[in-house]
Amino acid sequence: xxxxxxxxxxxxxxxxxxxxxxxxxxxxxxxxxxxxxxxxxxxxxxxxxxxxxxxxxxxxxxxxxxxxxxxxxxxxxxxxxxxxxxxxxxxxxxxxxxxxxxxxxxxxxxxxxxxxxxxxxxxxxxxxxxxxxxxxxxxxxxxxxxxxxxxxxxxxxxxxxxxxxxxxxxxxxxxxxxxxxxxxxxxxxxxxxxxxxxxxxxxxxxxxxxxxxxxxxxxxxxxxxxxxxxxxxxxxxxxxxxx
Amino acid sequence: xxxxxxxxxxxxxxxxxxxxxxxxxxxxxxxxxxxxxxxxxxxxxxxxxxxxxxxxxxxxxxxxxxxxxxxxxxxxxxxxxxxxxxxxxxxxxxxxxxxxxxxxxxxxxxxxxxxxxxxxxxxxxxxxxxxxxxxxxxxxxxxxxxxxxxxxxxxxxxxxxxxxxxxxxxxxxxxxxxxxxxxxxxxxxxxxxxxxxxxxxxxxxxxxxxxxxxxxxxxxxxxxxxxxxxxxxxxxxxxxxxxxxxxxxxxxxxxxxxxxxxxxxxxxxxxxxxxxxxxxxxxxxxxxxxxxxxxxxxxxxxxxxxxxxxxxxxxxxxxxxxxxxxxxxxxxxxxxxxxxxxxxxxxxxxxxxxxxxxxxxxxxxxxxxxxxxxxxxxxxxxxxxxxxxxxxxxxxxxxxxxxxxxxxxxxxxxxxxxxxxxxxxxxxxxxxxxxx
Numbered sequence: 001x002x003x004x005x006x007x008x009x010x011x012x013x014x015x016x017x018x019x020x021x022x023x024x025x026x027x028x029x030x031x032x033x034x035x036x037x038x039x040x041x042x043x044x045x046x047x048x049x050x051x052x053x054x055x056x057x058x059x060x061x062x063x064x065x066x067x068x069x070x071x072x073x074x075x076x077x078x079x080x081x082x083x084x085x086x087x088x089x090x091x092x093x094x095x096x097x098x099x100x101x102x103x104x105x106x107x108x109x110x111x112x113x114x115x116x117x118x119x120x121x122x123x124x125x126x127x128x129x130x131x132x133x134x135x136x137x138x139x140x141x142x143x144x145x146x147x148x149x150x151x152x153x154x155x156x157x158x159x160x161x162x163x164x165x166x167x168x169x170x171x172x173x174x175x176x177x178x179x180x181x182x183x184x185x186x187x188x189x190x191x192x193x194x195x196x197x198x199x200x201x202x203x204x205x206x207x208x209x210x211x212x213x214x215x216x217x218x219x220x221x222x223x224x225x226x227x228x229x230x231x232x233x234x235x236x237x238x239x240x241x242x243x
Numbered sequence: 244x245x246x247x248x249x250x251x252x253x254x255x256x257x258x259x260x261x262x263x264x265x266x267x268x269x270x271x272x273x274x275x276x277x278x279x280x281x282x283x284x285x286x287x288x289x290x291x292x293x294x295x296x297x298x299x300x301x302x303x304x305x306x307x308x309x310x311x312x313x314x315x316x317x318x319x320x321x322x323x324x325x326x327x328x329x330x331x332x333x334x335x336x337x338x339x340x341x342x343x344x345x346x347x348x349x350x351x352x353x354x355x356x357x358x359x360x361x362x363x364x365x366x367x368x369x370x371x372x373x374x375x376x377x378x379x380x381x382x383x384x385x386x387x388x389x390x391x392x393x394x395x396x397x398x399x400x401x402x403x404x405x406x407x408x409x410x411x412x413x414x415x416x417x418x419x420x421x422x423x424x425x426x427x428x429x430x431x432x433x434x435x436x437x438x439x440x441x442x443x444x445x446x447x448x449x450x451x452x453x454x455x456x457x458x459x460x461x462x463x464x465x466x467x468x469x470x471x472x473x474x475x476x477x478x479x480x481x482x483x484x485x486x487x488x489x490x491x492x493x494x495x496x497x498x499x500x501x502x503x504x505x506x507x508x509x510x511x512x513x514x515x516x517x518x519x520x521x522x523x524x525x526x527x528x529x530x531x532x533x534x535x536x537x538x539x540x541x542x543x544x545x546x547x548x549x550x551x552x553x554x555x556x557x558x559x560x561x562x563x564x565x566x567x568x569x570x571x572x573x574x575x576x577x578x579x580x581x582x583x584x585x586x587x588x589x590x591x592x593x594x595x596x597x598x599x600x601x602x603x604x605x606x607x608x609x610x611x612x613x614x615x616x617x618x619x620x621x622x623x624x625x626x627x628x629x630x631x632x633x634x635x636x637x638x639x640x641x642x643x644x645x646x647x648x649x650x651x652x653x654x655x656x657x658x659x660x661x662x663x664x665x666x667x668x669x670x671x672x673x674x675x676x677x678x679x
Contacts, residue, residue: 014664051485054660073489081485087478089253091260103249104486132260148482 034203119151139170254500276515280522307354472578
């Protein structure tokens with residue numbers, strides 16, 4: 001069976017800066033995969049390449065066998081990307097925003113009404129969905145954006161730092177929603193985070209990335225065992241020390 | 244098609260619901276122009292009233308009989324203060340104590356000169372207390388009366404001379420022996436109308452067309468720049484670019500949404516400006532009963548179609564250009580500043596061609612103007628108006644070619660990562676220049 005994600009020797013240079021230096025990893029269908037590493041490790045660059053936003057300098061990235069550079073439009077039909085600093089249209093209501101987004105996925109398999117119902121439940125914003133987005137708090141916006149990313153049941157959800165900058169209550173809601181929803185619906189999910197405990201809680205398998213290369217890959221328990229660590233944070237520190 | 248509709252609806256909602264755009268582009272012209280028009284109308288009406296009720300003062304040094312009939316004429320239907328004084332200096336002092344704005348000074352010898360057939364001199368003094376238009380124009384009212392009196396006095400004297408000599412002639416023909424009349428030739432048709440009257444008639448179109456084009460372009464550029472910059476500022480662009488919709492559809496949605504909102508803004512401006520013109524110049528009498536159709540200058544259906552096509556293509560090119568520039572900025576303010584440079588090639592030809600014909604300009608200036616695509620937008624509208632369809636089509640072809648190039652560049656930017664990664668900075672520009 002074809003892998004949901006196949007990334008091979010991915011290199012990306014921004015001028016003189018090497019953001020990725022030959023990263024390789026693969027994600028299986030219906031797997032929740034975490035890409036963890038510190039700021040500037042190359043997580044977001046990898047996710048943006050997989051989301052067809054930027055092209056790699058060399059190497060390739062495939063989503064369900066579709067090369068994201070050769071067939072970006074076909075790849076976009078299968079993915080749903082939630083950027084780290086994403087925003088929503090300030091002058092639309094939450095519901096109008098979800099309606100606008102659902103319209104692009106109205107391909108006959110699921111109706112817009114079904115997607116909206118799903119979106120309402122995922123966001124948990126209830127009556128506040130009728131208000132304009134400009135009045136939302138950061139946590140409410142993130143919940144709306146997560147609902148947007150998941151409501152159409154994508155084959156691959158790409159979530160960049162889904163709880164970054166949120167307070168505990170919103171962060172817990174977002175984490176629980178992701179875990180419940182993707183496991184129940186069988187959505188393959190790629191999560192990037194520098195919060196290693198969060199990744200340990202959410203992901204089946206993880207890859208540790210540092211300075212543009214994957215330095216270790218496996219299930220959280222495999223990585224803990226491999227580096228003799230109590231948690232992924234310690235495992236990461238050990239992996240970079242051995243580097 | 245459904246996706247494009249969604250994108251256009253979203254664009255319109257986002258732009259129209261933005262208070263800055265709703266207030267600045269749509270509501271302000273609808274409120275500001277009528278207020279300006281009313282203010283101007285009130286000021287003009289008060290000026291007209293003041294001029295109509297302007298009073299004169301008269302200081303007469305002449306004691307002859309002829310001056311009496313002149314003064315009787317001046318006193319009729321006017322408020323006149325008679326100044327009694329021993330000298331002109333004293334009369335001037337007394338005149339300033341009255342509320343009259345003009346002093347008519349009749350010098351000694353007036354009657355004698357008129358009787359002898361020598362020029363009789365009168366002098367007008369205007370008292371400029373506040374330097375208002377009413378004060379500076381006040382001598383004109385009494386000058387008009389004097390000129391009229393002078394005309395009939397001369398006709399009467401000429402009649403007397405003709406009678407004395409026993410000749411037969413028209414007194415008016417002796418006073419002005421040569422008379423000229425003017426006619427205009429338009430598209431080969433001779434019209435018994437002075438060219439100045441024709442200019443008055445077409446001035447509206449020759450100024451309105453460039454101004455309308457300029458307004459729509461300015462609004463459209465602002466809309467497009469705001470639309471892209473808002474996506475970047477609000478961090479919605481990345482999500483938009485990962486949706487399962489063609490990048491060209493996204494570009495099309497941006498263009499269509501911006502065009503619709505800018506047309507709304509231009510309509511609001513024209514409506515407000517129309518009200519301003521009507522109310523501000525309501526006092527002005529109708530100069531001519533001619534119509535553009537009457538003199539063969541009306542727009543035919545084909546001409547209307549050409550003007551419409553021309554404005555549409557011009558809009559698309561300006562929007563695409565604004566989009567190309569605005570991707571280099573991360574904020575609405577930055578994008579608007581960056582796209583502000585586009586106003587130069589729009590304003591310069593519009594202002595020059597509003598008052599001049601391109602063929603009257605020096606050759607170098609003609610070539611410079613013709614190289615600017617937006618010159619052709621104005622020329623095409625003017626040519627369509629004059630029924631010169633081949634010239635209009637040539638101008639439209641030029642702007643179309645330019646639009647295709649700009650759209651191609653915009654499409655390239657939209658289909659690559661440049662839309663997300665391009666940034667304009669002075670450092671970047673410096674590095675680029677150094678590399679060259």
